[in-house]
Amino acid sequence: MKRRANDKADLPSKICVVCARPFRWRKKWARDWDEVRYCSERCRRQRQDAGAASAGAGGGATSMSTSLRRMKPGVNGSS
Numbered sequence: 001m002k003r004r005a006n007d008k009a010d011l012p013s014k015i016c017v018v019c020a021r022p023f024r025w026r027k028k029w030a031r032d033w034d035e036v037r038y039c040s041e042r043c044r045r046q047r048q049d050a051g052a053a054s055a056g057a058g059g060g061a062t063s064m065s066t067s068l069r070r071m072k073p074g075v076n077g078s079s
Helices: 041-057 061-071
Strands: 013-015 022-024
Touching: none
Parallel strands: none
Antiparallel strands: 013 022
16 A cells, blocks of 8 residues: 555644644644644734733733723723
């Protein structure tokens, strides 16, 4: 039986930490495969955005409601 040159079944795979989907090794990741955590640039950006939002807001529901109150004019007694 002939072996195909692009037999992807033999490539290593990982699970994306953002979307939890499996993804396979790519040549562009060859030297960094051990550090690769995301299946795509979109997932990498979503992870960074989520981390920045929780760190910036203080990480709690109370902080979120406080942020929303600051955004609404007239709630804090200012116009």
